[in-house]
Amino acid sequence: MALDKDKIKDSLTIEDIKLILTDLGSDMKMADKLIFQTVCHGGSKHKLHYYESSKEFHCYTDCGKNMDVYQVVIQAKKLQGFDLTFYEAVKYIANLTGKHYSADSTLDKVNSHIIDDWEFINKYRKRNEINKKIEPIHNLNVFQLFSPYGHISWLNEGISHETMRKFNIGYYLRDDRIVIPHYDIESNLVGIRGRAMRKEDVDSGRKYMPLIVGKTQYSHQTMLNLYGLHKTKDAIKRLKKIALFESEKSVLMCEDFYGDNNFSAAICGSSLSRFHVQLVLSLDVEEVFLCFDKMYRDSDSKEAEIYAKKIMKFANMLSPYCTVYVLWDDFEWIDYREAPCDRGKKVLEDFMRAKYEVKTINEGEIV
Template sequence: MTAQELKEKLSEDDIRKLLAEMGATFYYEDDDMWITDTICHHGTKPKLYYYKDSESFHCYTECGQMDIIGVVMGYKGYEQEEFQKAINWICIKLNIDNCEYGFGKQEQISDWEFIRKYRRTAKKEIETKPLIPYDKSILRIFQKLYTQDWIKEGISIETMEKYNIMYSTWQQKIIIPHFDINNQLIGVRGRSLVDEDIDLFGKYTPFKVGRRFYNHSLGQNLFGLNHNMKTIQTKRKIMLVEAEKSVFQTDTMFGEDNFTVALCGSNLTDYQRGLILMLGVREVIIALDKQYQTLDSEECKKWAKHIKDKIIDKLSAYVVVTVLWDSNDLLDYKDSPTDKGKETLLRLMDQKIYVGTNN
């Protein structure tokens, strides 16, 4: 029995049992999907989606798209070449015959085509798979209504109109369309305004219409690049923020001089790095949220290491890297550098930490 045959044998109940074995909490269930915490990298956010039609998972924080074997590999900490261990673990947990000791002896495995196929679906390879644009007409079902909460947070109506921000009255969500560098619609995200939904699923989720999710690989785009590319190339610098809202705030502050894009997370993917280098920039400014309360805390050291490992080390060989780091308590805990207004952002820019080029 090949590994592909094993996956074909797994029922929905089997998948559920495996998730339970890994300690998953089911936050949401319907006929189309489940949402659990991100056990694939031992996370706690309800951002691991299982889509029943395609029998595939998508982690919307770090891991991207994968199958059940990929989830197990992440949970167990197996490397790509150790996928056989994940297969064996699945077979043991489900008491599937002839699998406890692997699919026969190692030297007898002949399904090399499956192995090559599985390696092509590893995380790094998925990020290079072309996105299929959606029909922009889907945006007609939403209303041009703008929340006062965002206006109070420094986002103008003009900016929201520019970025096609709308509102879904029946789901009580702010609608955030995502466009690629060629202005093609590649995804639609919803920002919930209902506290119960935020507690369960987080603030931002892919939007669902009927049985269809308008989702995309967030690591395969830089939000706002379609609007700000010209300024980025002219100034030869780019500022990386976490969320779309920060792009809107800087657009309101600087208008056509805005050189900000959002990673939609706190990790820089290889695909995003390629986009940045393609733009010919000389300086990359990292402006992530303040994920520490005091400078002398372990939390602060951990966050600094995360930024170094996930972003700085990927860029410093090619460009000058600087970091906005709040050393003077200008921001509150978990604030973006853009949250306290233009004056505070400019002060942080004046105090940015120079990382330099790693040759």
């Protein structure tokens, strides 16, 4: 359940403010004035003023800043050696004051109304083996045409040379595309995709496409495979969890974040197939994290509601078998079309802490 930061802040009384500042190690100069010790930067002077009308603090000494109560908490905790995220600051105040106002997230609303489609849900309760497999590519001579070095754009986004070498990422100068080989779980090459670097290719919807070299198109059915499993399956099995992203780039970023503990894979699209589900279940995971791109501009919009219904249907394909979490952006941590990892490791871990658990649904029961 998301916490409504605005409702909580607006509901804070003078006594709540005093309680928060006292808990942060501050004290008041005079009982009849809201002037506190400057815990925002560690000073000893009483120069931190609180203005009830605006719900804002102002530090009249070294800081010289206007801050709301969440910013004061983050600053004070940082001086105490705790690097709080914004979400953790909201939770700290909610727990301290007892004001747990729900944000009524779009994802919550959808989750409580999606259980009418029992035929859709129940057909994923059977764990039938899937026999379809992608034919491996045996002729690897094509790699001689690619530069083995990573593209500067991905290096600038934080994907290291080491990670690109590990996943055999290259560059095809003729088509100006980053080369992304796809392997199945047994490390057989099954396809090669290219990430376009030309603006006209991106603008025309050809950002990610199967690579074409000469008369050969190195395409494969992405619905039958999860990108990165050939490298991350050991961590997934050991940790008994998997994070599913949309793009290959997210898996590469997680490799640099977590190394041998990278438990991610990518569906390489925006739809979770029953073949993806079977692959996930074959790894005997206990937890699944759906880390899909943010495809809504306003979390309270119809656009967000439609997208939430889509994500919840994916979640319910897996929830009968394991615990499923959805990473949903209630706090505007990322922009439209960005993935939860695109802003770095810290933001991704903020998402992980604020994740939504999707309960297993039994017929006739609302959770």
